[in-house]
Amino acid sequence: MNPDTKPVHKLVHAARRDSTVPRTVDASAQVSAGHSFWVQLPRPFFALAPMEDVTDAAFRALIARYASSDVPRVFYTEFTSADGLVFADEHGQARLRAKLAFMPAERPIVAQLFTAHPERMEQAAARVAELGFDGVDINMGCPDRTVEKQGSGASLMKNPVLARELIRAARQGAPHLPVSVKTRIGYSKDSEMEHWLGELLAEKPAALAVHLRTRAEMSDVPAHWEWMSRAVAVRDTVSPETRIMGNGDVRDLSDARQKASETGADGIMLGRAVFGNPWLFSDRAQLPTQEERIAALIEHIKLFQEKLSGLVSEAVMKRHFKAYIHGWHGAAELRARLMETEGLDAALVILSEMQE
Numbered sequence: 001m002n003p004d005t006k007p008v009h010k011l012v013h014a015a016r017r018d019s020t021v022p023r024t025v026d027a028s029a030q031v032s033a034g035h036s037f038w039v040q041l042p043r044p045f046f047a048l049a050p051m052e053d054v055t056d057a058a059f060r061a062l063i064a065r066y067a068s069s070d071v072p073r074v075f076y077t078e079f080t081s082a083d084g085l086v087f088a089d090e091h092g093q094a095r096l097r098a099k100l101a102f103m104p105a106e107r108p109i110v111a112q113l114f115t116a117h118p119e120r121m122e123q124a125a126a127r128v129a130e131l132g133f134d135g136v137d138i139n140m141g142c143p144d145r146t147v148e149k150q151g152s153g154a155s156l157m158k159n160p161v162l163a164r165e166l167i168r169a170a171r172q173g174a175p176h177l178p179v180s181v182k183t184r185i186g187y188s189k190d191s192e193m194e195h196w197l198g199e200l201l202a203e204k205p206a207a208l209a210v211h212l213r214t215r216a217e218m219s220d221v222p223a224h225w226e227w228m229s230r231a232v233a234v235r236d237t238v239s240p241e242t243r244i245m246g247n248g249d250v251r252d253l254s255d256a257r258q259k260a261s262e263t264g265a266d267g268i269m270l271g272r273a274v275f276g277n278p279w280l281f282s283d284r285a286q287l288p289t290q291e292e293r294i295a296a297l298i299e300h301i302k303l304f305q306e307k308l309s310g311l312v313s314e315a316v317m318k319r320h321f322k323a324y325i326h327g328w329h330g331a332a333e334l335r336a337r338l339m340e341t342e343g344l345d346a347a348l349v350i351l352s353e354m355q356e
């Protein structure tokens, strides 16, 4: 039976009966999920997904500028190597600090870390606390081969013992911060979901974001939203205080609200929908005009220059050029000109001409 067609109370009972769902809660789980910003967020809330070289300090600052204050939301940083935070030389540390910089308007903001070493997670989580973040998130879903080879990211789905140790280590390093996890529904089969999420939830994380695809599916198939109410049922059974978010293919806030109400998720995480759309958390009804798109891209480039030039390759901005500049006669030509520029100053000259 399609899991979505079962009433939620039956799913909860099914999850309770399911012997693969762990019920033991580690006694060392000191931080109750109740002591965190997560429980203050009105539901449904919305999360800006971590996206490497996309939701960087510049783009996040812009999205926060355009966000409406009455839209409850939380921002995630791009993922950061905990090993890097612990071992980087002075130059590396400076680069990581710049990448982890954030504006007060972005709060609440969570730093996402990855590693396969609990002791490094502990130290990195302590650094995250020193840097003033509101939470620590652990990546347990990244399919990148270099990340997986280290035993981190998605490969943790094959090692729940280590995954649980990492949660405890983060808590140890940042005892006053809520610890959350972002993961997928399984490594190669969605039938792994109940057991895997149950393992994580037994550690009582403050929040859990579930990208509704398996590692094997990468991003190649539509997200399995039909599994979300099932994930919520596992949460209800194992750790009712944990806030649970669904993630995958959500277009905008109205799509997000509908998915939250259909599935019982506390929050919805949005990723690619923010490309070219820093208005994503603003609840504005009308589509941005050509002038607004160009002005937003100019602002985005200036923020990048201010915060990241010299530390991050300017080439990462090219992906944004494509995302902002479309939807009007002449957009393709403008896009092509921007893609050929060398350096962001040249792109700014072209864009300013368009404003004249």
Ligand SMILES: Cc1cc2nc3c(=O)[nH]c(=O)nc-3n(C[C@H](O)[C@H](O)[C@H](O)COP(=O)(O)O)c2cc1C
Pocket: 049, 050, 051, 052, 053, 054, 078, 079, 112, 139, 141, 142, 182, 211, 247, 248, 249, 250, 269, 270, 271, 272, 273
């Ligand atoms: C360019 C890019 C970079 C990403 N980087 C991260 C990352 O650093 N950490 C992470 O947990 N997920 C990362 N993801 C996955 C997203 O957070 C999200 O789970 C995925 O894109 C599905 O959500 P969406 O359909 O709303 O985009 C990345 C995705 C993209 C497209």
